[in-house]
């Protein structure tokens with residue numbers, strides 16, 4: 351028969367968490383570095399995107415980003431996109447993608463396109479392409495999963511595009527038109543990474559100031 355002491359030791363061993371691969375401090379430092387990189391990419395990307403936008407839409411995005419921030423589980427101050435407007439989310443992800451060198455096709459967000467992103471909660475991108483320049487136009491996504499008594503079903507409200515002709519070059523717009531015509535993806539947008547490095551250095555410096563203030 352196993353003694354009580356031995357059993358308690360076994361239970362203790364079973365419920366003691368393993369030594370983490372990285373310390374909580376190191377975990378938090380890595381999360382902060384990641385967030386700083388994301389913000390640097392957004393700022394540098396949005397600096398290039400904003401001049402292609404209607405000033406009213408630039409203000410809309412900036413106001414919402416300023417409003418929607420929170421402390422996350424790692425104790426990092428981050429943007430909270432949970433209930434953010436689709437224009438804000440799209441402008442943010444476009445900017446980050448361009449700054450990371452992964453945005454394809456023209457890097458612009460003209461008023462006619464921004465209005466669709468702002469006003470249609472079921473807007474989507476990446477399928478409606480300009481045949482000639484590859485610009486990705488928003489479209490209304492009609493299919494979505496809705497719960498009913500027999501389980502989840504996909505509704506079949508029709509999907510539709512908003513643009514017959516490209517807002518950038520006037521070329522025809524349709525489902526994967528660029529890829530069919532060119533047998534490949536639109537070219538990567540050549541973003542100047544120097545600005546990202548500058549912004550990151552500024553953000554890193556201010557993060558250090560915050561840390562030393564707390565000492």
Ligand SMILES: [Zn+2]
Pocket residue numbers: 480481482483484485516517518519520521
């Ligand atoms: Zn085009």
